Amino acid sequence: MLALAGRLFFLFMFRDQLAVDTDAYLAHAETLLERGGYFKPGTEIPTAFRPPLLPLFYAGILWLGGGVWAIGFLQVLLGTATVWYGGRTAENLTNQDVGFATAIFIAGNPILIYSQCTLMTETLFTFLLAYLFFRASLLKSTSPLRDYFLLGCIGGLLALCRPGIWPFYGLMLIGTVLLGLKAGAFRKAIMRTAVVASGLLLVVSPWVLRNTLVMGSPIVMTTHGGYTLLLGNNDAFYDEVVRQPWGTTWQEESLLAWQARLEEEMVRDLGAELARLEIPRDRWMKEQAYSWIKQHPGKFVEASWLRVRRFWAISPTVAPQWTDLFGRGIGMFYLLLYAIAACGIYMWFKHGRNFIPQFYVVLSLLFCVTSFFLVHTVYWSNMRMRAPVDVCLAILASALYLWDRSETLSDQGIDVVEKPEKE
Numbered sequence: 001m002l003a004l005a006g007r008l009f010f011l012f013m014f015r016d017q018l019a020v021d022t023d024a025y026l027a028h029a030e031t032l033l034e035r036g037g038y039f040k041p042g043t044e045i046p047t048a049f050r051p052p053l054l055p056l057f058y059a060g061i062l063w064l065g066g067g068v069w070a071i072g073f074l075q076v077l078l079g080t081a082t083v084w085y086g087g088r089t090a091e092n093l094t095n096q097d098v099g100f101a102t103a104i105f106i107a108g109n110p111i112l113i114y115s116q117c118t119l120m121t122e123t124l125f126t127f128l129l130a131y132l133f134f135r136a137s138l139l140k141s142t143s144p145l146r147d148y149f150l151l152g153c154i155g156g157l158l159a160l161c162r163p164g165i166w167p168f169y170g171l172m173l174i175g176t177v178l179l180g181l182k183a184g185a186f187r188k189a190i191m192r193t194a195v196v197a198s199g200l201l202l203v204v205s206p207w208v209l210r211n212t213l214v215m216g217s218p219i220v221m222t223t224h225g226g227y228t229l230l231l232g233n234n235d236a237f238y239d240e241v242v243r244q245p246w247g248t249t250w251q252e253e254s255l256l257a258w259q260a261r262l263e264e265e266m267v268r269d270l271g272a273e274l275a276r277l278e279i280p281r282d283r284w285m286k287e288q289a290y291s292w293i294k295q296h297p298g299k300f301v302e303a304s305w306l307r308v309r310r311f312w313a314i315s316p317t318v319a320p321q322w323t324d325l326f327g328r329g330i331g332m333f334y335l336l337l338y339a340i341a342a343c344g345i346y347m348w349f350k351h352g353r354n355f356i357p358q359f360y361v362v363l364s365l366l367f368c369v370t371s372f373f374l375v376h377t378v379y380w381s382n383m384r385m386r387a388p389v390d391v392c393l394a395i396l397a398s399a400l401y402l403w404d405r406s407e408t409l410s411d412q413g414i415d416v417v418e419k420p421e422k423e
Contacts, residue, residue: 003083003107007076007116014117018068025050026068026119029058038210046214048223049278052207053160054121072117078127079116083107085130086391090398092137093358098398105337105394106130110330111387122387125161128154129368129388133395137361145195152199159204162388163221164379168371169200175363215279223278226285228380232303233289234258238296242303307381311373312338316383337393344397351399362399365392 021027027041028050038055040047061070086106091099106112115122132154139147158165173193180189204220211219231237236258241250266275266284274280293300314334315327348362369392376385 004080010113011072017117018072021119025054028055032059048219075116075123082127082130085134089134089137090395094398121162126388128158148192148195149199152196156200156203164375168368171367223282226282230285230289232380238299304377311376311381340397341393344399347399368392
């Protein structure tokens with residue numbers, strides 16, 4: 001209730017953000033209802049530029065007669081549920097007191113609080129991710145295959161909300177195979193992985209099929225990747241932001257000029273007809289980004305270092321409505337989160353490596369943090385992109401309660417799964 005009340009307060013405090021549709025998710029939802037298809041806003045031109053789940057979510061709210069305030073309130077509920085599922089995950093991994101402390105930490109996270117007031121993917125995505133790890137923390141060696149299938153379905157929804165989750169699935173596949181080999185349960189690991197994959201593919205396949213039929217290509221993610229890759233890997237961004245003092249942002253006039261030049265070059269290279277189509281545009285932008293990286297490896301390293309610092313920043317670089325005192329408070333919160341998460345990870349590896357289901361969840365959390373970090377080292381990056389990672393870090397910090405104790409997790413009353421016989 002405290003998390004809900006606090007989030008309602010901040011929703012009112014930042015209510016102006018509900019009128020800002022930066023990435024046109026609300027516009028996509030409105031067009032979906034008005035024109036009966038997933039089109040570019042205000043047109044009947046099919047698009048795959050944005051992932052479909054959030055526009056579908058918003059469209060459902062609008063269809064039921066709600067507006068931006070209804071969206072904001074439902075995002076408050078999703079944010080509150082994220083707090084609950086994050087706390088329950090930590091509780092399942094450790095104990096009730098630690099779960100409660102984890103929930104408090106997630107409830108007070110500034111990025112998550114602010115995100116619920118915006119028309120962006122972070123709130124829905126982070127809720128689904130917290131629910132995914134909650135379900136994973138319930139798994140036992142005797143869990144039925146339907147539980148793994150449900151994990152896959154949740155994973156499919158995550159992929160339709162924010163395609164940057166796919167590298168995490170790749171790491172999980174590799175990790176599952178290696179752990180299965182180490183534990184002598186390779187066939188069982190493969191079978192469970194196949195069940196998870198079937199759930200994931202069941203949810204994602206309608207999007208891929210739609211893109212095949214409508215866009216002419218089996219797009220699994222979006223046609224947005226080329227732009228986000230090129231956005232942070234070009235001469236204009238390097239000169240205007242990378243070489244400037246910390247905190248410098250790309251000014252609108254310069255950004256618009258760069259985008260105009262980009263359109264001119266695209267028309268020159270592709271021709272006017274192809275330059276209007278999303279798939280050729282996406283491929284062209286990827287090629288331009290790869291070419292720039294290949295020609296300027298030193299600049300790419302500098303730009304990547306900036307993205308790393310932006311991703312892990314402890315306070316926003318631009319926040320005109322926040323006081324200096326508020327900004328310092330945010331910085332102290334994240335310094336504390338990083339410190340206890342690092343200690344928690346250390347304690348997990350010190351006390352939790354005895355073939356227990358809990359440690360598999362811990363590795364999954366680490367894979368999630370690693371995958372998002374690596375993606376946004378290359379692609380566009382800022383604090384907002386880190387929202388899912390913060391939930392993972394808070395859960396990882398849950399092992400801090402074992403600090404300066406000689407007991408293992410099994411000594412704390414947590415079930416240990418014995419190493420199975422080789423199959």
